Amino acid sequence: MKDNLKLIVKNAGISFGGQLGGTFFRTLYHLLIANLLGAASYGLYSLGLSIVNVLTVLSIFGLNMTAVKYISEYMEKKDLEKTEWVIRFSIFFVFFLSLIFAMLMFFSSREVSIYIFKNKDLVGLLRLFSLVLVFQAMLIMIVSFFRGFKELKYSAFLKDILQPISSLGLFLFLYYLGFGLYSAVYAFLFSTLISVFIGFYLLNYRLNIKVFLKKVKGDGKELLKFSFPILLLYFTVMILNKTDIIMLGYFKTSKSVGIYSFVYRISYLLFLFWFSFNSIFSPVLSSLFVKKEFVEADKLFKIVSRWIFTLTLPFSVFFIVNSDIILGVFKKEYRQGMVILIIFSIIWLILSFSGSVGNVLIMLGKREKELLFSVPMVLINIVLNYLLIPKYGIVGACISTGVSLIGFNFIKMFYIKSVVGIFPLDREYLKPILSLIFPLAFIVIFKNFIYLLKAPFFFLVTAIFIELALYFLFLIIFKLPKEDQFVFHAIKGRIFGGS
Numbered sequence: 345m346k347d348n349l350k351l352i353v354k355n356a357g358i359s360f361g362g363q364l365g366g367t368f369f370r371t372l373y374h375l376l377i378a379n380l381l382g383a384a385s386y387g388l389y390s391l392g393l394s395i396v397n398v399l400t401v402l403s404i405f406g407l408n409m410t411a412v413k414y415i416s417e418y419m420e421k422k423d424l425e426k427t428e429w430v431i432r433f434s435i436f437f438v439f440f441l442s443l444i445f446a447m448l449m450f451f452s453s454r455e456v457s458i459y460i461f462k463n464k465d466l467v468g469l470l471r472l473f474s475l476v477l478v479f480q481a482m483l484i485m486i487v488s489f490f491r492g493f494k495e496l497k498y499s500a501f502l503k504d505i506l507q508p509i510s511s512l513g514l515f516l517f518l519y520y521l522g523f524g525l526y527s528a529v530y531a532f533l534f535s536t537l538i539s540v541f542i543g544f545y546l547l548n549y550r551l552n553i554k555v556f557l558k559k560v561k562g563d564g565k566e567l568l569k570f571s572f573p574i575l576l577l578y579f580t581v582m583i584l585n586k587t588d589i590i591m592l593g594y595f596k597t598s599k600s601v602g603i604y605s606f607v608y609r610i611s612y613l614l615f616l617f618w619f620s621f622n623s624i625f626s627p628v629l630s631s632l633f634v635k636k637e638f639v640e641a642d643k644l645f646k647i648v649s650r651w652i653f654t655l656t657l658p659f660s661v662f663f664i665v666n667s668d669i670i671l672g673v674f675k676k677e678y679r680q681g682m683v684i685l686i687i688f689s690i691i692w693l694i695l696s697f698s699g700s701v702g703n704v705l706i707m708l709g710k711r712e713k714e715l716l717f718s719v720p721m722v723l724i725n726i727v728l729n730y731l732l733i734p735k736y737g738i739v740g741a742c743i744s745t746g747v748s749l750i751g752f753n754f755i756k757m758f759y760i761k762s763v764v765g766i767f768p769l770d771r772e773y774l775k776p777i778l779s780l781i782f783p784l785a786f787i788v789i790f791k792n793f794i795y796l797l798k799a800p801f802f803f804l805v806t807a808i809f810i811e812l813a814l815y816f817l818f819l820i821i822f823k824l825p826k827e828d829q830f831v832f833h834a835i836k837g838r839i840f841g842g843s
Contacts, residue, residue: 367504369509370508370511371610374386375606376516377515378606378674378678379674380519381524382602383603383677384599385524386606387605388466389525389528389529390602390605391589391598392466393473394589394590395590396477397582398586399446399448400442400480401575403441403445403478403481404481404484404575404578406570406572406576407437407571408487409571409574411431414426414567415489416494435482438482438485442477442482443478446474446475449471450474453470453474454467461593461594472526475533476532479533479536482543483540483543486543506535506539507539511531514535580715583725583726584718587744587745589601589604589605592738596733599677600737603677604738606674607688610663610685611685611691613659615656617655617656617696646770649698650768650770650773652696653776654776656696657696657780658812659808660689660692661780661787664686665784665788665791666787666803666804667682667686669803670685683739695749698754698756698768701768705759718752721748721755722748728740728747775819776819778822779816779819782818783811783814787807787811791807
């Protein structure tokens with residue numbers, strides 16, 4: 345147990361450090377676009393990015409999760425030849441498929457822009473975004489390879505440091521040269537291209553995986569057979585996540601899309617801990633299933649899920665209580681999204697309860713079940729968006745997405761419990777909830793005091809640090825379980841030093 349916990353905490357620390365930096369620069373990138381260009385232009389950018397993301401999911405064909413699973417298994421068996429074959433096959437298959445979708449997007453951009461979104465300004469943007477598609481698909485695959493090798497430092501460097509920082513720098517450079525909205529797309533394109541080339545370098549020369557210099561043989565049908573249900577699943581999940589933005593673009597203005605996307609981007613910071621822990625938990629879980637250590641897997645699943653919730657809780661509450669101050673830092677037009685910032689904060693907190701249920705289903709070989717659950721939720725999401733967006737606008741889109749995502753995750757959670765007995769929730773979840781009562785009271789009182797001083801930025805910085813200090817103090821007082829104490833001290837050691 346301790347060895348696996350050490351691996352998860354160590355790599356989650358690397359992942360969190362990378363994602364913290366990456367999320368900061370990526371969020372700053374989007375905030376700059378939104379504030380420099382305005383909600384309407386940012387809405388066009390968000391629509392184009394949403395379409396690219398949907399087509400990227402189709403292009404990678406589920407091979408990203410397949411690569412994580414098979415690379416983890418083959419490395420566990422020390423079979424380097426099959427590992428290289430998985431990488432080589434995945435690269436070439438995804439490259440040619442993404443090229444096809446990029447051409448389709450390029451040549452249909454006019455029809456999509458004018459007849460669906462009724463905005464001719466989107467035509468050139470979609471054509472430029474089509475060039476992004478191939479490189480984004482390649483980058484996702486490279487990051488997945490490193491996850492399979494459990495080399496989180498490389499995946500974190502590429503995805504969370506190199507790409508967002510280069511995007512930010514290139515955007516500022518191109519914007520002040522006068523490229524306007526196109527500066528954001530060019531920045532995204534070139535930063536992704538740079539990350540892909542450096543990723544291939546790291547793969548070939550740091551890990552010594554000679555995928556382009558050494559011919560290896562294998563049966564691609566095995567990988568595609570495993571990947572196809574994942575493709576269908578990821579596609580339905582992507583539709584579940586992007587229906588709101590696409591239907592807002594259809595029913596409302598690009599300004600509504602921009603406000604919604606802007607607030608969603610801020611709230612999505614709350615998912616940082618989920619990604620950090622699950623990025624390393626997936627290959628560890630796969631290795632445990634290969635060795636038939638299901639009891640160990642269940643224990644780790646509970647601990648990881650509990651810590652995702654424990655770390656997400658104080659930030660979610662902070663966003664809920666201070667949504668007006670947070671959005672007040674930006675342009676006035678974005679303050680219209682205060683209600684959806686509160687709703688999204690609640691959504692991400694509830695989703696943190698369920699832990700990594702999707703990864704558990706995939707690693708158990710129950711991909712078809714997750715797909716079965718996702719289809720009705722996608723249909724419900726589309727219907728809810730169709731009914732609520734025309735009447736309630738961005739609030740209707742937010743509610744539709746929340747109901748669908750929460751329903752989808754909780755169905756998976758209870759299905760896993762009924763089949764293999766793995767369940768993330770236990771009574772230990774009460775301790776972080778109780779630990780937040782006093783810090784929450786402090787924030788409410790302190791907020792009223794800051795209103796009198798009219799110092800919102802000082803409040804945001806000071807309050808979050810005091811809240812976290814009080815929160816972790818009460819976690820210690822309530823005496824965490826033995827395994828949680830190990831994780832807590834390991835996290836503290838990685839932050840403050842020591843062992």
